[in-house]
Amino acid sequence: xxxxxxxxxxxxxxxxxxxxxxxxxxxxxxxxxxxxxxxxxxxxxxxxxxxxxxxxxxxxxxxxxxxxxxxxxxxxxxxxxxxxxxxxxxxxxxxxxxxxxxxxxxxxxxxxxxxxxxxxxxxxxxxxxxxxxxxxxxxxxxxxxxxxxxxxxxxxxxxxxxxxxxxxxxxxxxxxxxxxxxxxxxxxxxxxxxxxxxxxxxxxxxxxxxxxxxxxxxxxxxxxxxxxxxxxxxxxxxxxxxxxxxxxxxxxxxxxxxxxxxxxxxxxxxxxxxxxxxxxxxxxxxxxxxxxxxxxxxxxxxxxxxxxxxxxxxxxxxxxxxxxxxxxxxxxxxxxxxxxxxxxxxxxxxxxxxxxxxxxxxxxxxxxxxxxxxxxxxxxxxxxxxxxxxxxxxxxxxxxxxxxxxxxxxxxxxxxxxxxxxxxxxxxxxxxxxxxxxxxxxxxxxxxxx
Numbered sequence: 028x029x030x031x032x033x034x035x036x037x038x039x040x041x042x043x044x045x046x047x048x049x050x051x052x053x054x055x056x057x058x059x060x061x062x063x064x065x066x067x068x069x070x071x072x073x074x075x076x077x078x079x080x081x082x083x084x085x086x087x088x089x090x091x092x093x094x095x096x097x098x099x100x101x102x103x104x105x106x107x108x109x110x111x112x113x114x115x116x117x118x119x120x121x122x123x124x125x126x127x128x129x130x131x132x133x134x135x136x137x138x139x140x141x142x143x144x145x146x147x148x149x150x151x152x153x154x155x156x157x158x159x160x161x162x163x164x165x166x167x168x169x170x171x172x173x174x175x176x177x178x179x180x181x182x183x184x185x186x187x188x189x190x191x192x193x194x195x196x197x198x199x200x201x202x203x204x205x206x207x208x209x210x211x212x213x214x215x216x217x218x219x220x221x222x223x224x225x226x227x228x229x230x231x232x233x234x235x236x237x238x239x240x241x242x243x244x245x246x247x248x249x250x251x252x253x254x255x256x257x258x259x260x261x262x263x264x265x266x267x268x269x270x271x272x273x274x275x276x277x278x279x280x281x282x283x284x285x286x287x288x289x290x291x292x293x294x295x296x297x298x299x300x301x302x303x304x305x306x307x308x309x310x311x312x313x314x315x316x317x318x319x320x321x322x323x324x325x326x327x328x329x330x331x332x333x334x335x336x337x338x339x340x341x342x343x344x345x346x347x348x349x350x351x352x353x354x355x356x357x358x359x360x361x362x363x364x365x366x367x368x369x370x371x372x373x374x375x376x377x378x379x380x381x382x383x384x385x386x387x388x389x390x391x392x393x394x395x396x397x398x399x400x401x402x403x404x405x406x407x408x409x410x411x412x413x414x415x416x417x418x419x420x421x422x423x424x425x426x427x428x429x430x431x432x433x434x435x436x437x438x439x440x441x442x443x444x445x446x447x448x449x450x451x452x453x454x455x456x457x458x459x460x461x462x463x464x465x466x467x468x469x470x471x472x473x474x475x476x477x
Contacts, residue, residue, distance in 0.1 A: 032178050033074070035066030035199030037109075042202055042256045046104055049096065056092035056107030056151065060085045063109040063153050066200040073181050076194035078114050078172045079122045080154035085109065088151040095149070103269040104259050106149030111195045111204040114155040115162050115188075116247075117236040118142055125238050126158040126170035126188075128349040129342055139236025141205065141247050141264045148263045153201060156191030160354045162207055162240045163335055164188055165215050165423040168405045169351045176405060177220055179448055183402035186216035186423060188240075189250065193220040196250045203260050204250045209240045210327060211398075211427025213248035214439035218397035218451025221441045223468065224250045225257040228458035229434030232264045241334035244327075244431045254440060254468035261461065274466040282390035283312040286320040286426065309394050309452075315386070317395070320425060323379060327428040329372035332361030353408070376432045383433040387457040392467060397439035397451035399426055426453065436461050440468045 037045075048054040064082050071077050092107040117123050117135040119142075124130045142152065157175040159167055167190025168174030175190035177183040178198045185194045189206025193216030196204050206213040208226040217224025225248055232247035239245060249260040262269055336358055342349070343358050350358070386393060400410060400422045409416045430437040435455050442452040452471070456464040 033070040033198045035070050036062035037066070037196075037202040037252075038199030039252070040202060041253055042104055042108055042251075042259050045108060045202065046106075049107055056089040056096075057086065059107060059109050060089040060151055060153065063201055066198070067154070070198050070200055074176050074178060074194045074198060075173050076156055076175055076191040076198065076200065077111070077154045078124065078126075078157050078170075078191065081121050081152065084121065085151050085153045088146075092149055092151065102147070102149035103263070105145065105203075105263055108150050108203065109153045109201050110145055110150045110260075111154055111156045111192060111201045112142060112145075112152055113189050113192050113204070113206045114158045115207060115238045116142060116205060117238075118152060118155065121152070121155060123155065124171065126160040126162075126172065127351075128171050129346065131171065135236075137236065140233040142236065144263050144266060145205070148269075150203075150263070156189070156195055156204060156206075158191060159188035159212075160351045161238065161335075161339065162188040162209060162212060163354050163357060165211055165420055166403075167191070167216060169353050171351070174405050177402050177448075179221060179444075180402070182404055183448065184219065184405050184407075186219035186398070186402065188212040189224075189248070190216045192250050193217055193222055193224065196220075196222045196252060202251060203256060205260070205264070206248050206250055207237060207240070208246045208248045208431065209244045210331060210424050210431050213246075213250060214397050214427050214437060214451070214453060215423050217250050217439040218453075219402040219449060221444070221449030221451075222250050222252060223254050223257050223438065223440050223472070224248060225254065225261060225438045225465070226430070226436065227261055227265060227461060228436045229431075231436075231458075232261075239334075239338055241331040243334060244331055246431065254438065254465045254472065257438070258462070258465040261465075271462045274462040277470075279391040279463070279467060280389065281309050281312040281392045281394055282315045282386060283309050284317040284393055284395040285314050286317050286395065312394060313390075315390075320429070322375075323429045323432065324421065324425050326372045326375045326379070327424070327432055329364055329368045330376065330432075332357075333364050333369040336361040336364070379429065380433050383429075383435060384457070387435075387455075391456065391460070392464065393455040395453050396426055397453035398423055401445060401448045401450070430455050434458070436464055438464060438468050440472050
């Protein structure tokens with residue numbers, strides 16, 4: 028089952044564009060909400076990006092936003108902008124079901140801190156997006172409400188676990204969506220769906236009200252059509268001033284990371300003519316080796332698996348039948364990780380953080396592919412890579428998960444397409460240099476598209 032990529036109202040429209048239209052009286056917040064709801068109604072059935080749509084609440088919030096603008100109250104660049112939120116983040120009075128039968132019909136009585144900040148900035152929450160069950164997986168096709176599907180080809184995965192958020196933005200149903208990222212769950216679906224996905228530094232956005240997957244690796248992130256729009260949302264989520272300090276991205280030291288994980292890389296992405304889609308975007312970069320990527324993935328898996336099992340051990344024991352079978356199988360394996368593996372993995376993480384910090388003393392930006400494969404078919408558990416069968420989960424996570432271990436800001440930006448499927452370039456910077464990274468990403472994307 029394939030499709031021509033749907034293009035909802037917000038395709039190609041930035042937050043700044045929408046804000047100017049509202050200020051000029053060309054559009055109102057009520058108009059934007061209607062466009063979002065109409066786009067969802069007409070486009071979402073084959074994509075399954077949304078699990079809940081709050082039309083009544085969104086229209087009420089839009090009327091309030093318009094009344095405030097008339098009264099001279101301006102809350103910032105998100106005032107009146109429709110936003111979607113991953114269904115693992117609490118929203119008061121709106122179902123938050125974690126993609127799981129365990130929480131079917133669950134309605135929180137409070138907003139997560141990040142949602143509260145969005146509402147205080149005037150953003151309008153139009154609905155909740157499909158998540159992998161409990162955010163435990165990078166494919167986006169294991170959820171109680173069914174798989175999210177890639178707008179570029181509905182037979183393909185969105186990636187996960189923030190797959191619904193990526194699909195909603197890629198299809199133009201909303202201009203912005205919030206996700207979470209524990210090993211790549213914002214950047215992977217951004218890369219596979221052809222949008223920008225930004226994971227801030229660990230701790231930059233509060234996790235209060237976000238259901239945990241692995242508490243020492245979890246991040247709240249954002250997906251949008253441009254890095255500039257990601258920056259607008261990031262500043263709100265992080266409680267920062269809305270106007271950024273001007274960042275100079277004209278002459279940066281860029282290190283192109285060459286990893287030692289060929290067994291996990293699709294030949295389509297290693298062919299010189301194809302790899303140039305990503306690498307050509309960094310003509311002045313210096314190649315540097317990043318050895319031990321497979322070992323870093325084992326370190327990540329030991330930490331994530333141990334922390335995830337700690338969250339779900341009682342559910343696994345008492346109500347295993349309510350889990351998706353693939354998610355349950357992962358949890359069973361996670362429960363078998365010895366404690367000493369976890370301790371050693373934490374020590375190895377500290378060593379990698381020092382290694383990453385040393386690299387970022389030499390380079391302003393580290394660059395590498397975001398994902399080592401093109402979007403796999405929905406439901407596939409493994410993929411053929413150069414004659415070997417490789418778990419899809421490993422292929423998707425290998426290049427993104429190190430930056431959760433390091434807790435560093437990381438971003439995926441579209442870098443072209445192969446056979447109609449998007450390819451993403453991943454950029455990493457030191458904490459505190461997010462504005463530089465966002466400015467560089469948009470300059471890079473403009474160069475690649477133009």
